[in-house]
Amino acid sequence: xxxxxxxxxxxxxxxxxxxxxxxxxxxxxxxxxxxxxxxxxxxxxxxxxxxxxxxxxxxxxxxxxxxxxxxxxxxxxxxxxxxxxxxxxxxxxxxxxxxxxxxxxxxxxxxxxx
Amino acid sequence: xxxxxxxxxxxxxxxxxxxxxxxxxxxxxxxxxxxxxxxxxxxxxxxxxxxxxxxxxxxxxxxxxxxxxxxxxxxxxxxxxxxxxxxxxxxxxxxxxxxxxxxxxxxxxxxx
Numbered sequence: 001x002x003x004x005x006x007x008x009x010x011x012x013x014x015x016x017x018x019x020x021x022x023x024x025x026x027x028x029x030x031x032x033x034x035x036x037x038x039x040x041x042x043x044x045x046x047x048x049x050x051x052x053x054x055x056x057x058x059x060x061x062x063x064x065x066x067x068x069x070x071x072x073x074x075x076x077x078x079x080x081x082x083x084x085x086x087x088x089x090x091x092x093x094x095x096x097x098x099x100x101x102x103x104x105x106x107x108x109x110x111x112x113x114x
Numbered sequence: 115x116x117x118x119x120x121x122x123x124x125x126x127x128x129x130x131x132x133x134x135x136x137x138x139x140x141x142x143x144x145x146x147x148x149x150x151x152x153x154x155x156x157x158x159x160x161x162x163x164x165x166x167x168x169x170x171x172x173x174x175x176x177x178x179x180x181x182x183x184x185x186x187x188x189x190x191x192x193x194x195x196x197x198x199x200x201x202x203x204x205x206x207x208x209x210x211x212x213x214x215x216x217x218x219x220x221x222x223x224x225x226x
Binding site for chain 1: 156218
């Protein structure tokens with residue numbers, strides 16, 4: 001069982017470059033999420049997708065865009081990377097229709113913007 | 115705005131001792147989650163607490179939820195080195211949507 005798979009695992013970008021972080025889940029979950037984790041802080045929600053075809057902003061959406069490509073895949077795009085976007089990015093998925101459940105997280109993408 | 119605060123943020127303890135991590139949150143919610151994170155790794159779900167008075171136990175860890183006090187606790191009994199990790203609590207911003215607001219995390223170090 002792969003669960004939630006993120007690519008790449010590591011990335012270094014120069015300021016102003018663009019890139020897309022990929023996320024795929026094989027648990028048939030409807031909802032998917034992108035979080036960022038900065039040192040000494042908990043995770044903060046960037047964007048989420050409650051179901052295929054819908055996306056919405058989270059707590060820190062500025063500088064990011066997302067695409068829910070299909071039920072399995074949810075990508076995060078940085079159009080013009082800035083040093084403040086240096087962080088570890090986690091994708092998660094969840095079956096919100098099930099009452100007693102939690103979000104499952106990918107392994108993370110460590111992004112450095114220089 | 116929902117705020118989630120954990121304390122302590124750092125905890126160093128001896129094997130065999132007991133301790134409690136506290137998680138306070140600022141608005142009404144009856145869904146709270148505890149996660150564990152090892153250095154450089156992803157988050158692993160520990161507990162899902164879905165109602166006032168919920169108590170769950172797994173091995174040496176026990177979590178509880180008091181929605182009236184807006185407080186959850188994670189109690190560690192007779193700590194062992196393998197429990198060294200960072201522990202996060204998280205609360206649903208919109209109940210059931212899994213839009214989670216995380217605490218800052220508690221970095222737990224257990225010394226032999």
